[in-house]
Amino acid sequence: MPPTFDDLKPWPVDPSSPHHNQPPLEVRITEDFDEALERRGIFQRIDEIIASADRSPDTIESPEDAGKAADLCVMARTAKEQVEAEREILNRPLLVAQRSLKAKADAAVQPMEASVAVLKAKLDAYVDATGEKVTGDYGAKVSTRTDWVFEVVDFGKLPLAIRRHPSVLEAIDKVIRAQVRGGARDIPGVKIWPATKAQVR
Secondary structure, X not given: OOOOOOOOOOOOOOOOOOOOOOOOHHHHHHHHHXXXXXXXXXXXXXXXXXXXXXXXXXXXXXXXXXXXXXXHHHHHHHHHHHHHHHHHHHHHHHHXXXXXHHHHHHHHHHHHHHHHHHHHHHHHHHHHHHOOOEXXXXXXXXXXXXXXXXXXXXXXXXXXXXXXXXXXXXXXXXXXXXXXXXXXXXXXXXXXXXXOOOOXX
């Protein structure tokens, strides 16, 4: 019996990239980023802020020292914003290109995946009905697999190993934090209290 897909042509050979003489994109981008920070004096500014912070007293004991510390915090925030602004300038075209490329890739394979999904459903039905193991002419092997699925019907009855799992606690913390930020001050099982911190503007 001839192969079912004998009309498929051999896999095409990938030609050399037209940009093979240029440095990799990640190298060019990081070099442009360093040049921008150097040109604007941001590297020097960061070094000055670090040196000034390292020279600060061990404890802040006067309004003057507190004011100097606050000024330095604002300078550091401004320097960080400048770094992020330069990164955004270089990153924005990359994000746009990435999204466009992903859309192109999805559009290229979507019709094929739709057709193969129908074919896969037929294959699932055949294997479910016969249980046979099959080998294709190109070496593809078909066998059966049993997947187990679940649904949580009572969270309170779950073992502590699951309820206290770090991933579960992280998700719970995220939900509670959002509710507290939204104004919740009384949540059963949760202790909520004010914490005063310095706010530098």
